[in-house]
Amino acid sequence: MPEPSWSSVDRYIIDTFHLSDPVLEETLRSSAAAGLPSIQVSPPQGKFLHLLVRLLGAKRVLEIGTLGGYSATWMARALPPGGKLITLELEPRHAEVARKNLERAGVGKVVDVRVGRAVETLPTLGPEGPFDLVFIDADKEGYPDYFDWAVRLARPGSALVFDNIIREGAVLDPAHPDPRVRAVRLLNERMSSDPRVSATEVQTVGGKKWDGFALAVVQRPGP
Ligand code: SAH
Numbered sequence: 001m002p003e004p005s006w007s008s009v010d011r012y013i014i015d016t017f018h019l020s021d022p023v024l025e026e027t028l029r030s031s032a033a034a035g036l037p038s039i040q041v042s043p044p045q046g047k048f049l050h051l052l053v054r055l056l057g058a059k060r061v062l063e064i065g066t067l068g069g070y071s072a073t074w075m076a077r078a079l080p081p082g083g084k085l086i087t088l089e090l091e092p093r094h095a096e097v098a099r100k101n102l103e104r105a106g107v108g109k110v111v112d113v114r115v116g117r118a119v120e121t122l123p124t125l126g127p128e129g130p131f132d133l134v135f136i137d138a139d140k141e142g143y144p145d146y147f148d149w150a151v152r153l154a155r156p157g158s159a160l161v162f163d164n165i166i167r168e169g170a171v172l173d174p175a176h177p178d179p180r181v182r183a184v185r186l187l188n189e190r191m192s193s194d195p196r197v198s199a200t201e202v203q204t205v206g207g208k209k210w211d212g213f214a215l216a217v218v219q220r221p222g223p
């Protein structure tokens, strides 16, 4: 038997757990047709986010980095009646594609795509929180700032998830020339020593190669 590749194992998981459907496929197809980069989460990761929303009983979810709305669709499908997902996107074109995809997926009413730089939108979101789950998947240079905003917009017991915190192991190099890698290292330093959260990171392989995600849970106030 040939040695299985990470992608073929992902394919097996997708098939076995039925992690694709015509609506999600159409979201990927229309995003690619519009020229969006194919950097959305994988189907198993999308289902993982979906299950996190359910585990948390999340009613208010915040996403930073919409792209074509693929991860947003997975999360929105897990919301209870009255639930709401706000997703922040820099590129108007991405937002436009996402809105069409979300509408087609039947979650257009529960997902609100806000266009602009996340650092400018985040300070406006206080009245719409607190958020039960924040999924951070936009520009990596912004991760340290997004961490701080996410904690402030959350409540005790909320979860923060960051995508792409391993990047093929690049994170090991403290002098890495790529500012995105240095930003993720700064995020890790802050997140690991911040008494407001308890956090860990999990490495992953699959269709998205070798990468990983961070999970932080906001602490309940001490005595
Ligand atoms: N979460 C999506 C993938 C997001 S890709 C999914 O899994 O389906 C990252 C997105 O972040 C891109 O669409 C990019 O345009 C957006 N982005 C980059 N910089 C940003 C910023 N400063 N503010 C908001 N969005 C940004």
Ligand code: DHB
Binding pocket: 039, 040, 041, 137, 138, 163, 164
């Ligand atoms: C890139 C960004 C992502 O969020 C991702 O999941 C994969 C790749 C990128 O910018 O290359």
Ligand code: MG
Binding pocket: 039, 040, 041, 137, 163, 164
């Ligand atoms: Mg990502």
